[in-house]
Amino acid sequence: MAMAAHHDPASLLRSAGRRVTNARLTVASVLQHGVEHMSATEVLSAVEAAGTHIDQSTVYRVLADLRDSGLVAESRFGSGEASYEWLAGANHHHLHCTECGETTPLHHGLVDGFVESVRERHGFEADATHMVLTGACERCRG
Amino acid sequence: MAMAAHHDPASLLRSAGRRVTNARLTVASVLQHGVEHMSATEVLSAVEAAGTHIDQSTVYRVLADLRDSGLVAESRFGSGEASYEWLAGANHHHLHCTECGETTPLHHGLVDGFVESVRERHGFEADATHMVLTGACERCRG
DNA sequence: TTTCTTGCAAAGAGTTTGCATTCCA
DNA sequence: TGGAATGCAAACTCTTTGCAAGAAA
Numbered sequence: 001m002a003m004a005a006h007h008d009p010a011s012l013l014r015s016a017g018r019r020v021t022n023a024r025l026t027v028a029s030v031l032q033h034g035v036e037h038m039s040a041t042e043v044l045s046a047v048e049a050a051g052t053h054i055d056q057s058t059v060y061r062v063l064a065d066l067r068d069s070g071l072v073a074e075s076r077f078g079s080g081e082a083s084y085e086w087l088a089g090a091n092h093h094h095l096h097c098t099e100c101g102e103t104t105p106l107h108h109g110l111v112d113g114f115v116e117s118v119r120e121r122h123g124f125e126a127d128a129t130h131m132v133l134t135g136a137c138e139r140c141r142g
Numbered sequence: 143m144a145m146a147a148h149h150d151p152a153s154l155l156r157s158a159g160r161r162v163t164n165a166r167l168t169v170a171s172v173l174q175h176g177v178e179h180m181s182a183t184e185v186l187s188a189v190e191a192a193g194t195h196i197d198q199s200t201v202y203r204v205l206a207d208l209r210d211s212g213l214v215a216e217s218r219f220g221s222g223e224a225s226y227e228w229l230a231g232a233n234h235h236h237l238h239c240t241e242c243g244e245t246t247p248l249h250h251g252l253v254d255g256f257v258e259s260v261r262e263r264h265g266f267e268a269d270a271t272h273m274v275l276t277g278a279c280e281r282c283r284g
Numbered sequence: 285t286t287t288c289t290t291g292c293a294a295a296g297a298g299t300t301t302g303c304a305t306t307c308c309a
Numbered sequence: 310t311g312g313a314a315t316g317c318a319a320a321c322t323c324t325t326t327g328c329a330a331g332a333a334a
Contacts, residue, residue, distance in 0.1 A: 019308055019313060040298080055316045060299060062314095076218045081298065095266045107263050114256040121249050123280030124237045138265030161288060161333050182323080197291045202324060204289095223323065 009071070016069035023054050027062045028086070031072060037083035073109025075116070085109065093128075097137035106133060151213070158211035165196050169204045170228070173214060179225035215251025217258070227251060235270075239279035248275060 009028035010020045018024065030046040031038060038046070040059055047054050054062075063084055066072035073085050093106035115126045151170035152162045160166065172188040173180060180188070182201055189196050196204075205226055208214035215227050235248035257268045 021308070021314060023315070053316095057300075057317080058315055065314095095260070095264060095268070097266075098269070104264070104266075106260065106266075110256065110259050110263060113259070114252065117252050117255070118237070118248065118275065121252060122237060122246070123283070124239075124246075124248075124275070124277055125283055126237070126275040126277040127240070128275065128277075133260065133266070133268040133270065135266055135268040135270075141265070141267055163289065163333070165290070195291095199292080199325075200290055 012071055013069070016071070018065060018069060022052075023058050023062050024065070026050070026052055026054060027059060028066065028071065031066075031084060031086040037075065037085050039081035039083050041081060043084065073107065073112070075109055075113040085112075093131045094133070095137065096132055096134045097140055098134050099136055099140040102137060104137065106131065154213055155211070158213070160207060160211060164194075165200050166204050166207065168192070168194055168196060169201060170208065170213065173208075173226060173228040179217065179227050181223035181225050183223060185226065215249065215254075217251055217255035227254075235273045236275070237279065238274055238276050239282055240276050241278055241282040244279060246279065248273065 009025055009032070013020050013024055013028075026047055027043055030043050030050070034042070034046055040056075040063060043063065044054070044056060044059050047059070063072065063074070067074045067084070071087060073087055074082050075085075076082050087109065093108050093111045094103050095106045096103045111128050111131050115128045118124050118126050151167055151174070155162050155166055155170075168189055169185055172185050172192070176184070176188055182198075182205055185205065186196070186198060186201050189201070205214065205216070209216045209226070213229060215229055216224050217227075218224050229251065235250050235253045236245050237248045238245045253270050253273050257270045260266055260268050
C-alpha cells in the first residue's frame with residue numbers, strides 16, 4: 001500500500017499549524033475544484049451552491065489564512081476584488097542569489113500576476129513557464 | 143537653439159488629447175517631484191501642502207486620466223491603496239516576440255510592481271534592471 | 285459657445301473588526 | 310478545558326458617481 005501523500009488540505013493545514021475546520025476544508029475544496037482564479041465572492045457563491053453556509057467574514061479570514069500558510073495564492077488585477085487560486089505544489093520559478101549561490105522557489109502566483117499584467121497592458125502573452133530571477137536573497141541582503 | 147522637448151506635462155497632456163488644467167498639472171508635478179510610489183491620499187496631501195486645494199474625487203479622476211494617457215503607472219501592492227508613479231520615459235525592459243522577432247518596450251511600472259511583490263513575499267531583491275520577456279505579441283497571437 | 289473638467293456630497297464595493305458563541309485538539 | 314475559529318452585525322477604507330457650476334478650446 002502506498003504511503004499517504006499528505007498533500008490533502010487537512011494534512012497541509014496541520015503542517016501549517018492550523019486547526020482543521022469545516023470552513024477551511026470547504027474553501028480549500030472549492031478552490032481546488034473551481035476555476036483558475038476565484039474572487040472571495042465567487043468562493044462564497046460556490047460554497048452556498050454546495051449547500052453549505054459559511055459567513056462572508058469567515059471566507060475572508062480563511063482565504064487570508066490559506067494565503068499566509070502558502071496553500072493559496074492571492075493576486076490583484078485592476079481595482080476590483082482580489083483573486084485566489086489553489087497552489088498545486090508545482091513550482092517552476094526560481095530565485096537565484098548571486099551572492100550565496102542558493103536557489104529557492106519563486107511563488108508562481110506572483111509570476112502569474114506579472115504575466116497577466118503584461119497581457120493586460122501590452123496584449124503580449126509572455127512565456128513564463130520557467131522563470132529565473134537573479135538577485136540577492138534575504139540573508140545576503142542583511 | 144534647441145527644439146522644445148515637448149516632454150513637459152502640458153505638452154504630454156495635449157498629445158494625449160486632454161485639456162491642460164490646473165488640477166492635472168498640479169498632480170503631475172507632485173508625482174514628478176515626489177517619492178517613487180505615491181498613493182492617491184499622499185498625492186492629495188502633497189497638493190494641500192503646496193497650498194492648493196483639489197478635491198479627492200478630482201485627484202482620483204486625474205490619476206486615472208494620467209494612467210490612461212500613459213503618463214503615470216498605477217500599481218497595487220497588497221490590499222491597500224493603489225500607488226502611482228510618474229513615467230520618466232526611460233524604459234529598460236523589453237518584450238521579444240519569438241514569432242515575428244520584433245522587440246517592443248515593456249512598461250517598467252509592471253516590472254517594478256513585480257520586483258516589489260517578490261521582495262514583499264520572499265525578501266528577495268531581484269536584479270531586474272533590464273528584463274527581457276519572450277513570448278507572442280498581440281499581432282502574432284491573433 | 286461647446287465640450288470637458290471640477291467640486292461637492294453621497295453612495296458603492298470590497299474588506300475588516302469586535303464580541304459572544306462554538307468547536308477542535 | 311483552553312485557545313482558536315466562526316457567525317453576526319456593524320464599521321471602515323478606498324474609490325466611484327450624479328449633478329450643477331466652472332473653465333479650457
